[in-house]
Amino acid sequence: MSLIDNTITLEKVTGTDDQIRALYDILIKRTYNISNTTSTSIEEHIKFAQNHPYRIWYLVKANSDYIGSAYLMENNCVGINLITNFELFPIIVNKILKKHKPLEEIKSVRPPYFYINIAPENKQIEAQLIKLDAQKIQSTFVLTST
Numbered sequence: 001m002s003l004i005d006n007t008i009t010l011e012k013v014t015g016t017d018d019q020i021r022a023l024y025d026i027l028i029k030r031t032y033n034i035s036n037t038t039s040t041s042i043e044e045h046i047k048f049a050q051n052h053p054y055r056i057w058y059l060v061k062a063n064s065d066y067i068g069s070a071y072l073m074e075n076n077c078v079g080i081n082l083i084t085n086f087e088l089f090p091i092i093v094n095k096i097l098k099k100h101k102p103l104e105e106i107k108s109v110r111p112p113y114f115y116i117n118i119a120p121e122n123k124q125i126e127a128q129l130i131k132l133d134a135q136k137i138q139s140t141f142v143l144t145s146t
Helices: 003-007 017-029 042-050 086-099 123-131
Strands: 008-012 056-062 065-072 077-082
Touching: 003 008, 008 086, 017 042, 017 056, 017 065, 056 086, 065 086, 077 086, 086 123
Parallel strands: none
Antiparallel strands: 008 056, 056 065, 065 077
């Protein structure tokens, strides 16, 4: 483990006021969004944080500073949102993979592996995924009614 590895920690979100504020700060500073495409009020965020849909949720810290968040979902999707230090993405992925295993496959519901969705314009994280030898398995499109 490198010195940098030791400066990155995953702090489990338990819903304290400080954590909720930190998560909101990360949310409003994010450049790329997939599902959260409209402005979120602090009240909406508090309600979401208290009833989140995640299997597990972490605040990502570099030394004592929050630099992002990460979560795992029941469908084995991993979300990692960084506001700075994108080059630390592989370290964060590896920490998650060391702590957690994918849930068992359910055909047509959950794959037997972890996967990550990223916004198509997020070239910084795409480059980090390529460094990790991650395989691109799909492109996703939103359908709107006409």
